[in-house]
Amino acid sequence: MTIAGSIAAIVLGALVGALGRLLVRGRPSMPAWATIAVGVVAAFAGTGLFGMFGPEEATWDVRQAAVQVGTAIIAVVLVAACWPAGHGR
Template sequence: MIGAIVSAIVIGAIVGALARLLVPGKQHMSIGLTLIVGIVAALLGTLIAHLFGLADTRGIDWIEHILQLGLAVIGVLLVTRIGMGRTSGPGRTGT
């Protein structure tokens, strides 16, 4: 149980960081939010891979990891788009 939690955190951190590198432009996200997006993407990617029988390979489950990364990229895009509407930047009045 503890190993699964640590694994989710480590994989989530890696997947979240890679997703932020792949999304063009600057993302205004904290490290904590990046970690949360990565963990959610890793868990959803694992769940989807298991549902479709894609995670029953020997060795590294590349399809599962690519799915996790794709979901993390979508998550980063969603979070940054939602965040853009809430913050006041240059040229905005903030009202």
Template sequence: MLGGLWGIITTIVVGLILGVIGRMIAPGDQKIPMWLTIVVGIVAAFIGNWLAGVFGVRDTAGIDWIRHAFQVGAAIVGVIAAAAIYAKIKGGHRAAT
């Protein structure tokens, strides 16, 4: 039980970092709030873990570089998608100037 909870906590912490990395690596200017970047990173951490499990590389000896690559890739895609969606939503609700 505690191992599963610890895994979730570490995934969330890694997700915070992943969101920022994804935002820095993603091409273009990402005009999304930091809270959305963090949420994208957390989701990307879970998706990256899942993908690593699908490919059989979730748990390896030493540092799980391949799993982290899946996580960073998911974060980059997530930040790009979130920026596009956020721009459409925000663009539709602009106040008159």
């Protein structure tokens, strides 16, 4: 993974993590820091998935960003749905 890919995963993961709170219905029980952290970790996982199934070149492109965002959205929604009520904040 290149430095640009790492920075993109962190930025996109943080943004998607923050936006993922909007996708979960009701009052979020998961704290904001955990939501953002899940988004960042999932964006790195998306980078790994793209590397396994994507093109051979190691450059960053829009398809990689799409996989990062998709993975982060899914992870944030799943973790937020499983987060125990009352354990946030």
